[in-house]
Amino acid sequence: MTTDWIDIAHLDDIPRQGARVVATPAGDIALFRTFDDELFALLDRCPHKGGPLSQGIVHGKRVACPLHDWKIALDTGLAVAPDVGCAARFPVRLTEGRVSLSLTPVADCIDV
Amino acid sequence: MTRMKLVLVGNGMAGVRVVEELLKAAPDLYDITVFGDEPHPNYNRIMLSPVLAGEQRVEQIVLNPLDWYAANGIVLHAGKRVVRIDRARRYVEAEDGTRADYDRLLLATGSKPFMLPVPGADLKGVIGFRDIADVETMIDAAGRYRHAVVIGGGLLGLEAANGLKARGMEVSVVHLGDWLLERQLDEPAARLLQRNLEAKGLKFLLGRHTAELLPAPCGTRVGAVRFKDGDEIPADLVVMAVGIRPNTALAEAAGLRCERGIVVDDTLQTYDPRIYAVGECVSHRGVAYGLVAPLFEQAKACANHLAQHGVARYRGSMTSTKLKVTGIDLFSAGNFMGGEGFEQIVFQDAGRGAYKKLVLKGNQLAGACLYGDTLDGAWYFELMRDGTDVADFRDKLLFGRHHIGDSGAGGGDEKTRVLSLPDGAEICGCNGVCKGDIVASIRANKLFTLDEVRAHTKASSSCGSCTGLVETLLAATVGGDYSTAPSKKPLCGCTEHTHDEIRAAIIERRLISLPEVMRALDWKTADGCNKCRPALNYYLLCAWPGKYRDDAQSRFINERAHGNIQKDGSFSVVPRMWGGLTNPRELRAIADVAEKFAVAEIKLTGGQRIDLFGVRKEDLPAVWRDLTAAGFVSGHAYGKALRTVKTCVGSQWCRFGTQDSTGLGVKLEHMTWGSWMPHKFKLAVSGCPRNCAEATIKDFGVVCVESGYELHVGGNGGIKVRVTDLLAKVETEAQVLEYCAAFIQLYREEGHYLERTAPWVERVGLAHVRARVVEDAASRAALAERFRASQQYAQIDPWRQPDAREFAPLRLPSNGIERSHPQPEPTAAA
Numbered sequence: 001m002t003t004d005w006i007d008i009a010h011l012d013d014i015p016r017q018g019a020r021v022v023a024t025p026a027g028d029i030a031l032f033r034t035f036d037d038e039l040f041a042l043l044d045r046c047p048h049k050g051g052p053l054s055q056g057i058v059h060g061k062r063v064a065c066p067l068h069d070w071k072i073a074l075d076t077g078l079a080v081a082p083d084v085g086c087a088a089r090f091p092v093r094l095t096e097g098r099v100s101l102s103l104t105p106v107a108d109c110i111d112v
Numbered sequence: 113m114t115r116m117k118l119v120l121v122g123n124g125m126a127g128v129r130v131v132e133e134l135l136k137a138a139p140d141l142y143d144i145t146v147f148g149d150e151p152h153p154n155y156n157r158i159m160l161s162p163v164l165a166g167e168q169r170v171e172q173i174v175l176n177p178l179d180w181y182a183a184n185g186i187v188l189h190a191g192k193r194v195v196r197i198d199r200a201r202r203y204v205e206a207e208d209g210t211r212a213d214y215d216r217l218l219l220a221t222g223s224k225p226f227m228l229p230v231p232g233a234d235l236k237g238v239i240g241f242r243d244i245a246d247v248e249t250m251i252d253a254a255g256r257y258r259h260a261v262v263i264g265g266g267l268l269g270l271e272a273a274n275g276l277k278a279r280g281m282e283v284s285v286v287h288l289g290d291w292l293l294e295r296q297l298d299e300p301a302a303r304l305l306q307r308n309l310e311a312k313g314l315k316f317l318l319g320r321h322t323a324e325l326l327p328a329p330c331g332t333r334v335g336a337v338r339f340k341d342g343d344e345i346p347a348d349l350v351v352m353a354v355g356i357r358p359n360t361a362l363a364e365a366a367g368l369r370c371e372r373g374i375v376v377d378d379t380l381q382t383y384d385p386r387i388y389a390v391g392e393c394v395s396h397r398g399v400a401y402g403l404v405a406p407l408f409e410q411a412k413a414c415a416n417h418l419a420q421h422g423v424a425r426y427r428g429s430m431t432s433t434k435l436k437v438t439g440i441d442l443f444s445a446g447n448f449m450g451g452e453g454f455e456q457i458v459f460q461d462a463g464r465g466a467y468k469k470l471v472l473k474g475n476q477l478a479g480a481c482l483y484g485d486t487l488d489g490a491w492y493f494e495l496m497r498d499g500t501d502v503a504d505f506r507d508k509l510l511f512g513r514h515h516i517g518d519s520g521a522g523g524g525d526e527k528t529r530v531l532s533l534p535d536g537a538e539i540c541g542c543n544g545v546c547k548g549d550i551v552a553s554i555r556a557n558k559l560f561t562l563d564e565v566r567a568h569t570k571a572s573s574s575c576g577s578c579t580g581l582v583e584t585l586l587a588a589t590v591g592g593d594y595s596t597a598p599s600k601k602p603l604c605g606c607t608e609h610t611h612d613e614i615r616a617a618i619i620e621r622r623l624i625s626l627p628e629v630m631r632a633l634d635w636k637t638a639d640g641c642n643k644c645r646p647a648l649n650y651y652l653l654c655a656w657p658g659k660y661r662d663d664a665q666s667r668f669i670n671e672r673a674h675g676n677i678q679k680d681g682s683f684s685v686v687p688r689m690w691g692g693l694t695n696p697r698e699l700r701a702i703a704d705v706a707e708k709f710a711v712a713e714i715k716l717t718g719g720q721r722i723d724l725f726g727v728r729k730e731d732l733p734a735v736w737r738d739l740t741a742a743g744f745v746s747g748h749a750y751g752k753a754l755r756t757v758k759t760c761v762g763s764q765w766c767r768f769g770t771q772d773s774t775g776l777g778v779k780l781e782h783m784t785w786g787s788w789m790p791h792k793f794k795l796a797v798s799g800c801p802r803n804c805a806e807a808t809i810k811d812f813g814v815v816c817v818e819s820g821y822e823l824h825v826g827g828n829g830g831i832k833v834r835v836t837d838l839l840a841k842v843e844t845e846a847q848v849l850e851y852c853a854a855f856i857q858l859y860r861e862e863g864h865y866l867e868r869t870a871p872w873v874e875r876v877g878l879a880h881v882r883a884r885v886v887e888d889a890a891s892r893a894a895l896a897e898r899f900r901a902s903q904q905y906a907q908i909d910p911w912r913q914p915d916a917r918e919f920a921p922l923r924l925p926s927n928g929i930e931r932s933h934p935q936p937e938p939t940a941a942a
C-alpha cells in the first residue's frame with residue numbers, strides 16, 4: 001500500500017490547540033494541532049449532526065463539537081462515551097516543519 | 113465456595129434496581145451478567161421526556177455508568193438481544209451467539225409501544241416513544257421537518273407533544289377519547305390542561321379515529337394522517353403513544369406462563385422457580401404496571417428473595433400519576449371519577465387554573481384529581497393507601513394538610529407547608545422515600561447537595577417532580593451551609609478547586625496566564641478542557657485588564673469568529689445599533705452587504721437590531737470590512753459580554769415619557785459595549801412605568817419616573833424567568849451611569865463563569881450588592897473606576913482585526929502529490 005501525501009501547510013499555519021479547515025473536492029477536512037504539537041485530521045463533520053469539528057475547542061487529544069458539545073477523540077475519530085459515533089480519519093505527517101495530508105481515509109470508521 | 117450465576121435480561125429500570133438492591137443485601141452471592149439490547153448503560157427512561165424537551169441531556173440521565181458495572185464485577189453485554197432461553201440446560205443465548213449459563217435468571221424486558229395496526233404504520237417517520245433511539249429520531253426530525261402528529265393524548269403522548277413543540281415543530285395531538293388523559297383526569301381538569309397546552313401552541317383533535325397513514329409524495333416517509341371521516345392532516349413525523357404491551361415474547365417462547373404479562377407470584381418468581389421476572393413485563397395478581405414506583409417495590413421483594421433472606425413479599429401497589437410538562441402540575445390517584453355510592457368535594461377556580469376534586473366512599477378517601485396546586489397530592493395518596501378515617505377533618509380536607517392538625521403552621525407558601533409535614537409523609541413517590549428518611553440521611557451523612565441526597569436516599573432520582581420539596585428539606589436541614597454548598601463544587605473535572613478559589617488564587621498569587629494557573633493549582637490535565645479554559649480565560653482577562661493576552665483558542669467558536677455559529681456551520685452577523693436607533697444610511701449599508709454576500713435571511717432580533725444569517729465563515733472578514741466602513745461595530749450578539757441596550761421611545765416622542773430613555777440607553781451602550789462578562793449581559797431603559805423596553809427582566813434595567821430613575825437588577829427573560837430586584841432610585845443620568853458601571857464591575861469580579869446576574873444575585877444576596885453599590889459611596893466609585901479602566905482595553909472592535917488563520921481555509925495545491933510508502937503511525941507526528 002502506498003500513501004498519496006499532499007503538502008498542505010507549514011506547522012505554524014495551524015494554531016496550537018486549534019484547527020484549520022482544508023477544502024478538498026471530497027469535502028472539508030479538519031486539521032488539528034494539539035497542545036503538544038501532535039497533528040490529526042478528521043472529516044469536518046461531527047457524527048452527531050454534522051457540526052464542523054474544526055470550529056470546536058481542542059483540549060488534550062479531543063475536540064468538543066461546537067454545536068452540541070459531543071467530544072470526539074482526535075486519534076481514533078470516535079465519539080467519547082456516552083455518545084456513539086465516528087468521524088473518518090485521514091493520515092497526516094509532519095516533515096521538517098511542513099504538514100502533509102492524505103485524502104484516503106483510514107478505513108476503520110464504520111460510520112463514514 | 114463458588115458463587116451462583118445470576119443472569120439479567122433487560123438492562124432497564126426495574127432489572128437494574130434488583131441488582132442494586134441485591135448488591136446491598138448479598139454482595140458476594142452471585143456472579144452477575146446483564147444483557148441489554150440497547151447500546152447504553154442503564155438510564156432513567158422517565159427522563160426521556162425532559163431530554164426530548166431539551167431540558168436535560170442524554171448523559172445526564174444515565175443512572176449507572178459503565179464503570180459502575182465494572183466496579184461491581186458485573187459483565188454487561190450492551191447492545192445484545194437475548195433470543196433464547198434453554199431452561200433444561202440453563203443458559204440464555206443472544207442474537208450474536210453469546211451465551212451465559214445461569215443458576216437464577218431474571219427477566220426484566222419491559223414493554224413495547226403498541227403500534228396501531230393501520231395501513232402505513234410501517235412507513236419511515238412512524239415511531240413509538242420508548243427509548244433513546246426514539247428520542248434521537250424525534251430530535252433529528254424536529255431539525256428537518258415541520259409537522260408532527262402524536263397519536264394518543266395520554267401521559268406519554270402529551271410529553272412527546274410538549275417536547276416536539278419545544279423543539280420547534282408544529283404539533284397536533286390526535287386522541288380517540290373525548291378529553292385528554294381520561295385515565296388520569298376527569299373532564300373539567302382535562303379541559304384546564306388542554307387550555308394550558310393550547311396556550312403553549314399545541315393543537316388537539318379529540319374524538320378522532322385514525323384510519324390510515326399516507327406516504328409523502330414519491331417517498332417511503334410518512335406525509336399525512338387520514339381519519340375515518342376522510343379528513344387529512346400533514347405529518348412528517350408520527351409518534352404513536354396509544355399504549356404499551358408487556359414484552360413477553362422471550363418468556364413465551366421459553367414456555368413460561370404469560371397472561372397480559374409474565375405471570376409471577378408474590379416473590380416475583382415465574383412458573384419456573386429459577387426464573388424471576390420484574391417490571392413492566394410481568395403480570396402480578398392480574399395487574400401489569402406502567403410506572404416505576406410499583407416496579408421498584410417489586411425489585412425490593414425480588415432482591416430480598418434472590419438474596420435468600422426470603423422475608424419480603426410483594427402484594428401489589430396502588431399508583432398515582434403526574435405529568436412531566438414544565439409549568440403544568442397535575443396529580444391523580446385512585447377512583448377520581450366517583451360514581452354510585454361515592455361522594456365528591458370539588459373546588460374549581462378556572463381563572464387561576466386550579467381544580468381539586470376528592471372522591472369519598474363513606475369516611476374514606478377513594479380518589480383525588482388535582483390540577484394547578486398539587487402539593488397535597490402525596491398526602492391524599494397516603495390517606496387513601498392507609499384507609500384513614502377522615503370524618504374528623506372532612507370539612508378541611510380540600511384545603512390540604514396544613515389546614516388541619518396542630519402544627520400551627522397555617523402559612524400557605526410551599527416552604528412552610530413542606531416543613532410542617534410529619535416525618536412519615538412521603539416526599540418521593542417513585543422511590544417511596546419519606547420526609548423523615550431524607551432528613552435523617554442529610555444529618556447522618558452530612559449531605560450538602562441535591563445529588564448527594566439522591567445518591568443516598570434515591571429521593572428525586574427518578575421522575576424528578578419532587579425535586580423542589582427535597583431542596584426545601586435540604587435547605588431547612590443544613591441551614592446556612594446549603595447556600596454555600598454549590599460553591600464547593602470544583603470548576604470542572606480538571607481541578608479540585610472551586611470558581612471562587614481559583615479567582616482568589618489568580619489575584620493573590622499573581623497568576624497571569626493559563627499555564628501558570630494550571631501549574632499553580634495542580635490541574636489534572638495537561639491543557640484543561642472546554643469547560644475550564646474559557647472560564648480561566650475570562651477570569652484572567654477580568655483580573656489583569658491590559659496585561660493578560662487573550663487566548664483565542666480558549667474561547668468558544670462564537671467568540672473566536674465574532675458571530676453565532678449556525679446549525680449548518682455558517683455564521684450570523686449582528687452589527688451594533690446603539691439603543692435600537694438606526695438611520696437610512698445604516699440601513700442602506702446593511703442592505704448592500706446583504707446583497708453583495710447573498711445573505712440567506714435578514715431578521716429583526718428580539719434585541720432591537722438586525723441579524724444577517726447564513727454568512728460563510730470565509731466571507732466574514734469581508735462582510736465586516738464593509739460594515740465597518742459604514743461606521744458599524746460588532747454587536748457582540750455571540751459573546752459572554754454586553755449584548756444589547758433595549759430602549760423605548762421615551763420623552764422625545766411618547767405622550768407618557770418622563771425622561772429621555774432612548775438617549776440614556778445610547779449613553780449606557782457607549783459606556784458598556786465591548787465589556788467581557790461571566791455570561792451575557794443585557795440592559796434596557798424604559799421611559800415610564802409602562803415599561804415598554806421590558807427593563808424589569810434585564811440584567812440591569814432602568815425605569816424612568818417623573819422624579820428620576822429606578823434601577824433594577826438581576827432580571828432574566830430566558831429559560832427561567834426572573835423579575836429584577838429594585839436596587840436603588842437615583843436622580844440624574846450621571847448617577848445611572850455610575851451605578852450601572854459599579855454593578856457590572858461587581859458582577860464581573862464575583863460572578864462564576866456562565867452564571868448570569870439572576871442566579872448570582874440570588875447566590876450572594878441583594879443586601880450584599882446594595883452594600884457594595886448603593887450604601888458605600890467609596891466602594892461604588894472604586895468599582896465604577898475599575899470598570900472604566902478595563903473598558904479602555906475592551907472597547908476595541910474585534911471586527912477590525914480578524915486573525916486570517918481563523919477564517920481562510922487551507923487549499924490543496926494544484927500539483928504536489930507525492931507518493932511514498934506508509935509510515936508506521938501515519939496519524940500522529942511530533
Ligand code: SRM
Pocket residue numbers: 676677678684686715716717718719720721723747748749750755756758792794809827828829830831832868
Ligand atoms: C437573534 C436572537 C433571536 C431573534 O431572532 O430575535 C437570539 C438568538 C440566540 N439566542 Fe437568545 N437571541 C435573542 C434574544 C434573546 C432574548 C430577548 C432579549 O434579549 O430581549 C432572550 C431572553 C432575555 C434574556 O436573555 O434574559 C434570549 C435568551 C437566550 C438564552 C437563555 C438565557 C438565559 O439566561 O436563560 C440563550 C441560551 C444561553 O445564552 O445559554 C440564548 C441563546 C441564543 C443563541 C445565541 C443560541 C446559540 O448559542 O447559538 C441564538 C443564536 C441564534 C443564531 O443562530 O444566531 N438566548 N435571547 C436575539 C438576539 C438579540 C440581539 O440582538 O442580540
Ligand SMILES: Cc1cc2nc3c(=O)[nH]c(=O)nc-3n(C[C@H](O)[C@H](O)[C@H](O)COP(=O)(O)OP(=O)(O)OC[C@H]3O[C@@H](n4cnc5c(N)ncnc54)[C@H](O)[C@@H]3O)c2cc1C
Pocket residue numbers: 121122123124125126127147148149150157158159160161192193194195220221222223241242243268271359362390391392393401402403404405407434436542575
Ligand atoms: C417517555 C417516558 C416517560 C415516562 N415517564 C414516567 C413517569 O413520569 N413516571 C413513572 O413512574 N414512569 C414513567 N415512565 C415509565 C417507566 O419508564 C417504566 O415503567 C420503566 O422504565 C419500566 O422499567 P422496566 O425495567 O420494566 O422496563 P425498561 O426500563 O423498558 O427496561 C427493559 C429493557 O430491557 C431491554 N430488553 C427487552 N428485551 C430484551 C431482550 N430480549 N434482550 C436484551 N434486552 C432486552 C429493553 O431494551 C430495555 O432496555 C415513562 C416511560 C417513558 C418511555
Ligand code: SF4
Pocket residue numbers: none
Ligand atoms: S433563537 Fe433563541 S429561542 Fe430561537 S431557537 Fe435559537 S436559542 Fe431558541
Ligand code: FES
Pocket residue numbers: 046047048049050051065066067068069070
Ligand atoms: S453536531 Fe456535533 S455535537 Fe451535535
